[in-house]
Amino acid sequence: MFEKSSNFASKNKITMKGLTFSLKRAVGISGLKTKIARKTGIPTTKQGLERKIGQAVLSAVTGGKKRK
16 A cells, blocks of 8 residues: 655655645646637647647648548
């Protein structure tokens, strides 16, 4: 049930599996970012933004054809 964390920074920290806490989620920042991203269509994550830009570049190069 309890296990010692193997991270360097938290050498002797005991953690419970599956139990995490996020201040951003507790305050509501994550939900707000999600709502903004859905309404505007602009991703708020680095990976999502890179994927969207890559898709736009590919569609511009290939003439807007989508793969099936």
